[in-house]
Amino acid sequence: MKSNLTYLKKLELFKELDNFKEGQFFAIADQKVKNHLPQWISFSPHIFWLKNPEEEKNLEVYERAIEFFLKQGITRTSTIYAIGGGATTDFAGFVASTILRGVKWVAIPTTLLAMIDGSIGGKVALNMPQGKNLVGAFYAPENVYICGDFLTSLPASEWISGKGEVMKYGFLSKEIHDMIMRKCAIEDIAVACAKFKNEVIIKDFKEQGDRIHLNLGHTLGHAFESHLKIPHGQAVAMGLKYMFKVMELNQSHGEWSGMVQALNLPAEKMEIGHYSHFDLKTFLNFLEQDKKKVDSKIRLVLVKDIGFCYVEEVPMKDFKTKIQSYAEFKP
Numbered sequence: 316m317k318s319n320l321t322y323l324k325k326l327e328l329f330k331e332l333d334n335f336k337e338g339q340f341f342a343i344a345d346q347k348v349k350n351h352l353p354q355w356i357s358f359s360p361h362i363f364w365l366k367n368p369e370e371e372k373n374l375e376v377y378e379r380a381i382e383f384f385l386k387q388g389i390t391r392t393s394t395i396y397a398i399g400g401g402a403t404t405d406f407a408g409f410v411a412s413t414i415l416r417g418v419k420w421v422a423i424p425t426t427l428l429a430m431i432d433g434s435i436g437g438k439v440a441l442n443m444p445q446g447k448n449l450v451g452a453f454y455a456p457e458n459v460y461i462c463g464d465f466l467t468s469l470p471a472s473e474w475i476s477g478k479g480e481v482m483k484y485g486f487l488s489k490e491i492h493d494m495i496m497r498k499c500a501i502e503d504i505a506v507a508c509a510k511f512k513n514e515v516i517i518k519d520f521k522e523q524g525d526r527i528h529l530n531l532g533h534t535l536g537h538a539f540e541s542h543l544k545i546p547h548g549q550a551v552a553m554g555l556k557y558m559f560k561v562m563e564l565n566q567s568h569g570e571w572s573g574m575v576q577a578l579n580l581p582a583e584k585m586e587i588g589h590y591s592h593f594d595l596k597t598f599l600n601f602l603e604q605d606k607k608k609v610d611s612k613i614r615l616v617l618v619k620d621i622g623f624c625y626v627e628e629v630p631m632k633d634f635k636t637k638i639q640s641y642a643e644f645k646p
């Protein structure tokens with residue numbers, strides 16, 4: 316399943332959306348981007364607004380959204396637009412995948428992270444009390460409109476998160492690595508990352524092959540994110556750093572430092588020592604929950620060289636021992 320990616324300025328995007336002004340424009344949108352949107356969308360009765368998308372990405376709000384769209388007269392031929400960050404696109408995509416056995420959806424990502432990751436690839440999901448993204452589907456949007464103009468209102472923490480995920484692409488693709496090191500405009504880097512992910516997805520939608528490479532940095536990253544309660548992409552950058560340290564990939568660690576500098580990321584926020592509440596036992600418990608674990612082995616994505624990644628299955632016991640013996644993890 317493939318999505319069409321379009322890169323455009325706000326005026327062009329709104330001109331495109333204006334075509335639906337007179338009809339029923341169904342959307343799920345993040346309230347924080349209301350000021351960016353044309354008035355006819357802000358005042359439309361067909362928009363289901365989210366206040367705190369990550370907290371609302373759950374079954375209870377899902378049921379409310381379904382009831383809302385049914386009352387609004389949604390039909391099998393309708394399209395649901397998702398306007399917001401990754402939590403909004405995950406939520407809206409899941410609503411679209413199930414309402415009336417599935418309607419089309421279009422993603423308009425408004426955070427850097429969602430532009431390069433969350434809105435592309437068709438993984439849509441809800442959180443459960445037991446953990447994040449535990450209910451979901453593979454259901455790709457028809458179109459993804461990437462419009463860098465939304466980024467003007469992005470808070471600093473979300474810039475760090477987006478750039479943290481950009482670093483992952485810097486290891487997966489030489490072209491993106493070089494763009495980062497040349498300090499190209501972040502919008503251009505974002506487009507390159509989005510294209511890269513889309514190409515991988517076209518070849519391996521259901522993650523039976525190379526798509527797993529996109530998980531680079533996420534094994535430790537997810538454990539940092541859950542334990543330290545830091546934004547996703549920042550946790551991925553941290554996950555990359557400590558993966559390189561624990562697995563003694565010194566060249567990759569050097570390249571990591573180079574990209575941190577080029578992207579103007581705060582390196583100190585990616586040090587375990589920065590977090591006084593870090594607890595090794597809790598961290599390892601989160602690591603045990605990794606979805607890529609097969610029996611007692613964990614599938615690690617590692618870097619040979621920029622643009623060359625590979626997967627290694629390592630017994631979880633051995634990986635935990637390596638972590639426990641690494642000085643920075645020790646209390």
Ligand SMILES: NC(=O)c1ccc[n+]([C@@H]2O[C@H](COP(=O)([O-])OP(=O)(O)OC[C@H]3O[C@@H](n4cnc5c(N)ncnc54)[C@H](O)[C@@H]3O)[C@@H](O)[C@H]2O)c1
Pocket residue numbers: 345347348366367368369372399400401402403405425426427428429432433434435436437438439447448465466467468469470473476546547
């Ligand atoms: N489906 C996937 O493949 C995939 C991949 C990565 C992450 N995700 C999901 O994406 C989410 C994280 O992404 P995210 O950081 O974009 O989350 P998010 O949607 O929670 O957005 C982060 C914050 O930025 C705000 N925001 C959004 N756009 C804004 C703008 N233009 N200006 C100012 N504020 C804005 C949001 O209200 C929120 O407070 C998680 O739920 C994660 O599970 C999904």
